[in-house]
Amino acid sequence: MALSLEGHTTRAFDGDLSSLHIQAVAMGALVIEQVQLAVNAYSNWDRSTATLVLERERKINLYDAEIEEAALQLIARRQPMAQDLRAVFAIDKVVTELERAADEAKKLALAVLAESDASGFRPGAATAREARALGRVAAVMIRAALEAFDRLEPGAAASVVQQDKEMDAEYANALRRLLTHAMEDPRRLQATVEAAFIMRSLERIGDHARNIARHVGFIGGLDPTATGVLPTSLSIKN
């Protein structure tokens, strides 16, 4: 069931809360594009796209600062309670997740733009293919989490958890191949480590998407453990 941020006796409250939500969704759309651009820049080793990613990063940071300020103002002026309070809290956290996801995308762009020995770190065909595959899953996850966030449907967010498992499997495969590659030719070790960091960044974007899904569940008052949308810190990995 979709939630509503409207219906307050004070209609200006509806406006403030909706505006906060819309801003966060708009920021999210920008981050999805940013992830796609960064993956393209890395897999095609395209410096101009990488530069574009860095330019757009400033806009994302601006969104982050503006939404945080608006959330602070809303809490101070309206003292939201119950679902409204959870919504403001969650929107602020979603924005932080988006900002961090964009930071991971930025790392891909920076790898392309790094001046030192850039050609040496250029991914081979297999690594580029894996980056594209991981990037595609990451973008799909962020999109699904954002759609649930946009429509305020806590139930829909749970599917992102399933996608995160797919992401983890893809990431493990990529790492295994990179390690094998490094063992075969130790001279490629530095480039392999660099590529592993890129894969790690894409996997982290998936984690941020999963956390966004968790925050949507929180707005709906769902117990994260009940929906399986666990916070990262509580996931026990052996």
Added chain:
Amino acid sequence: MDAVTVERAGINQKPSSRVSEEPVSLEAPVEAGKTVGTITVEDPIFSCRDVDVYYGEKHAIKKVGIDIGKNSVLAMIGPSGCGKSTFLRCLNRMNDTIPNARVVGSILLDGKDIHDKKQDVVQLRARVGMVFQKPNPFPKSIYENVAYGPRIHGLAGDRVELDEIVHNSLQRAGLWEEVKDRLQHPGTSLSGGQQQRLCIARTIAVNPEVILMDEPCSALDPIATARIEDLMEELRQSYAIVIVTHSMQQAARVSQRTAYFHLGDLIEVGETDRIFTNPRHRLTEDYITGRFG
């Protein structure tokens, strides 16, 4: 004849049968006596079951059941006319003074029915004190305002003991330092906030077990309000406190449990921590988020 007719009903009813622990649809319709949340507490000072109040034909309170715990603050919230003040006034039989008021059900104070024929109402009101919306000191000195109760209840053997009670009560109400040099000045010469603390001192001078507060801060400025709220936190170490308030923020700040009333029904009771972050009933949610009506 007494204006209030009391019928005893549901005294032997098991509390658990009235507690709904299953997940509740947020759209669940209101049904009298079907409160969401846990109405019972361990070691209650008050135990109320199936309380109905009628003002003539008007059914003001419908089958309300709730326990009130010792050493804690229970906040009662709800829109005007929801019955929260009416219910508060049941607890020390203040509704007795209203013509045509009829209270039905069981209200046990420390296990004894407050409507029992042997119950002395004056004694009951000493055990269950009340602080009102507007400070209402007697037109007497500060000292006499506090000394009056202990004197008529014979709590002091001599003047020295009475002085001590007055001193302790004013001290506990956080007013002593401000009035110790002018105890003979009229109570009405104090500021609004001080007058309200004087009324609290007057209430605690007779050793109550429960303090009822009916919007005690609505006539006070934020600083005087903060002092009363601070005082409530101290007083709950010794007393049970029930407060009716229109300020959700105040309920959230001062109470450990919150009860939401709506059109005479007790809709939801729960830990304050949860009620203001994740209430279970749609009506509670709508009220505290400002979507009511």
